[in-house]
Amino acid sequence: MMDALSDLLGGFADALTPVNLLFALLGVLLGTAVGVLPGIGPAMTVALLLPITYVLEPTSAFIMFAGIYYGGMYGGSTTSILLNTPGESSSIMTALEGNQMAKAGRGAAALATAAIGSFVAGTIATLLLALVAPTVVDLAIGITAADYFALAVLAFVAVSTVLGSSPLRGLASLGVGLYLGLVGTDVLSGQERFTLGIPQLSDGIDVVVVAVALFAVGEALYVASRLRRGPVQVMPASGPYMTREDLRRSWKPWLRGTALGFPFGALPAGGAEIPTFLSYAAERRLTKHPEQFGRGAIEGVAGPEAANNAAAAGVLVPLLTLGLPTSATAAILLAAFTGYGIQPGPTLLTTESTLVWTLIAALLIGNAMLLVLNLPLAGVWVQLLRIPRPYLYAGILLFASLGSYAVNADPLDLVILLLLGGLGFLMRRYGWPVAPAVIGLILGPIAETNLRRALAISGGDLGVLVETWFSRIVLALALLALAGPIVLRAVRGRRSTPEELQEGARLRHREDEREVRR
């Protein structure tokens, strides 16, 4: 533990140079600005800004990335508070009460509790990451290829069945991602697979192209197909910043949100969506002002927002220690790491020790910058929300083109971008979640390598996959994650939507009422 602290201090020493601070500031500003734009979630923010970091050397690039990562998260919450429309799943819960607060003229207080909550949760969770990571690495040194394969299977199943409305559609999306990951030259045998004889495909489909296509181009096409016409309605960030009363009501939700968010982020459990749900439900139950829920209760912003950011830091635990991405954003971060020839995994903390600790220090620095910048800059972000939508989505496509073309300077990448963007559009249209495809694409090849390594050692005996207790337990969890939602749905009916949770989880009653009315 003391080692971790001294390593972290070393990280601060590396991160606190003027140039690196400048990159952190740039990352935070860019991340927030892009994250604030409606229709752009944290994953798309990171994917769109990834090419910018290509020209930097790794340390500066990761410092900038740390800022982009937390800035994108923060920007998303501003959007959901000030736009009265649903956004990405992890900030829906923030939006429920945040919208109501903004409507009631307390927008500034909602933004403030979100900002300070993000800061508190981000700081605690990043420190936890620093403390936990070395321990996890110690445990991870002993895991076998079969264990790793089991972990990958768990991540696949969790992301596919937990996110989105339908586990089957999640699996469908995962399958598409696994297929895209197979295209190219097989690393172990050197054979071309599914390249259709196109020479450019023998290197595989670039991860940046796929991520930008599914997120940015898919979203632009989807929004274009059903654009909300008329003037954009942005609620003002009005009213006083936090009063003493607000602070008194916020600090416990911040801490509870952090406690919920970090472990859920750190486990392969589908990222930030579930802890924000749980945090909202917990605050609703524990509040002394239940009458305010649904009309702008500050606890309902403070808790989920803290949970969201704590989960974002928690996601970095499996990413840095195991090389295991458990959210779409983490998958893109993993792609960024490998772009620099750095392979996250149990050895990362020893081989790239300086880089990792600088990254963690940069996360803490970026987090503090966000707090200082965002309260005064709220007005600027509000202006960004007013960008006319035709220009916004045309601009997203412009930057998508830039990012994908810059990778290989090959127009074919742009054609692939468009085709996959069309796929992303159809997936959104028919309720297939996009995140499993991105996870499948990036984690698929890693899973395959470990599977084949395990089977090579055992001489092809599949029993090796359940040889250790670790892999048995993890595979059992995966089975549970696969069957759990199905059983739960059969027993309880479908999962409650955020709006129903806001009204007090009267899910069954609503369906019954509907029956009666008919």
Add this chain to the structure above:
Amino acid sequence: MTGPGAGRDGPAGATRSDREPAAPVAQEFRGRNTGELVMTVALGALGVYLVLDAGTIAVPGSANTVGPRFFPYLVGGLVIATALALGYRVFRGDRGPADESEDVDPTAGTSWRAVGVIAVAFLAHALLINVVGWPLAVTLMFGTVAWALGARGIVRPLLAGGITSIVVWVVFVKALNVALPGGTLLEWATSWV
């Protein structure tokens, strides 16, 4: 692995969607159902392609380890099983709710025209980049997309796209050394930098 388990929740899901109020949006439902079936069939076709094409991957050297075909077979199997289970569910009336987003009007019908125009504009810009340079190609794309999304006028979208693309090009090419063809005119005009 997924087939039987996933199929089990079929009846529950079907009952649920039977309960949805149907009358006012029945037309929309029918259209969506065809689309869902197409998606499912496409998924099944992908699975079949994976399995068939996996059989043609050359397996070099000793056969005693697991070769490059194993995982594709596994993925193909997973995709086919998912497609079958999903097809069963869709036939029973299960529908995936369309994604929600800040700028999406949940009550609007799909405007295939806007999607088509944007797709063509994007394809055209991909083919034009190496001919006229990135800034000009992307400006035309920007203008067309903004027009398709309902921006007023023609000059303003083109102007906005032109300024953005030139600024971005100068920053990325001159300051960050990214390879991006600028087109003859712009490259000549900035050759002194």
